[in-house]
Amino acid sequence: MKINFEIELLRTFIAFADTGSFKRASELVFRSQPAVSMQMKRFEDVVGKQLFMKKGRELILTEAGLNMVSYARQLLSMHDDIVDKIQGQKIDGKVCIGIPDDYAMLFLPNILKRFSATHPDVVLDIKSGGSNILSSRLNKGELDIAILAVRTPEEDDIILKKDPIVWATAKDDIIHTKRPLSLALFMDDSPIDKNTLSTLQKYKSNDDEPLEYKVVLESKSWAVLTIAALSGFAVATMAKSVVVPGLQILSEEDGFPNLGHTYIVMRATPDTQSIATSCLAQRIMDDFRSDIPATAGADLFSLMNDD
Numbered sequence: 001m002k003i004n005f006e007i008e009l010l011r012t013f014i015a016f017a018d019t020g021s022f023k024r025a026s027e028l029v030f031r032s033q034p035a036v037s038m039q040m041k042r043f044e045d046v047v048g049k050q051l052f053m054k055k056g057r058e059l060i061l062t063e064a065g066l067n068m069v070s071y072a073r074q075l076l077s078m079h080d081d082i083v084d085k086i087q088g089q090k091i092d093g094k095v096c097i098g099i100p101d102d103y104a105m106l107f108l109p110n111i112l113k114r115f116s117a118t119h120p121d122v123v124l125d126i127k128s129g130g131s132n133i134l135s136s137r138l139n140k141g142e143l144d145i146a147i148l149a150v151r152t153p154e155e156d157d158i159i160l161k162k163d164p165i166v167w168a169t170a171k172d173d174i175i176h177t178k179r180p181l182s183l184a185l186f187m188d189d190s191p192i193d194k195n196t197l198s199t200l201q202k203y204k205s206n207d208d209e210p211l212e213y214k215v216v217l218e219s220k221s222w223a224v225l226t227i228a229a230l231s232g233f234a235v236a237t238m239a240k241s242v243v244v245p246g247l248q249i250l251s252e253e254d255g256f257p258n259l260g261h262t263y264i265v266m267r268a269t270p271d272t273q274s275i276a277t278s279c280l281a282q283r284i285m286d287d288f289r290s291d292i293p294a295t296a297g298a299d300l301f302s303l304m305n306d307d
Contacts, residue, residue, distance in 0.1 A: 030160060093274055
């Protein structure tokens, strides 16, 4: 029976060889540490030999693992060289990508600019919506790639960013001091909505009092929630990376509990991996290796303060 080496497994294996730990390897390949561990177990099953062993508290490569490193590097080098040559050729087609609108504002400008410069003949069909809806559309084959906000990544998710969830309100406003708290929430059962409500249900202040609140606005749109917060209409909860200028983040010192975090992940269906799709997926990962701006939409919302 012939052995088929998956490129992703080879890349993760080399990441471990270069870093010496599953934790640091997971950061290089944008996956969780448990996902890397499961990948390497699968890689050992494919190779048919033990590649890792414990030495004290450390995990090291066996003799078979050390021998595999050079072969893996050769295979990856050949693969990447072929990809480079293919990318030098004309690549066309259509890629359908789904992304929530809050993250679209933050991530799409650089992705679109850089991808269109290198792949001008590829048509991008961009769909916006809640993460649950986009995940469902991906499973139905209606999307090639989806960037999603999730509470817990799946095994094959590529983790792009761990993003804290924060309370946001207008600077120099006092709406957050009034009780019951006027709250603006995402709809569509989003991870931010779930974290906010579950935290509020369990939270007690130093005086052993709950944080009284009333939901005054629900929306599927990040822009609507942002405007509600900027106008002093309500306090909104959102991912920290999409907080715009003009908003302040409320902390535990202000009497607001920690809301935890969400993960931004990239998910794709294996049966839709065209060359154009693979190139876009690589562009997205490359962008996340670069510095991501701390806030989104600064240019758009700065127009509101120009008067």
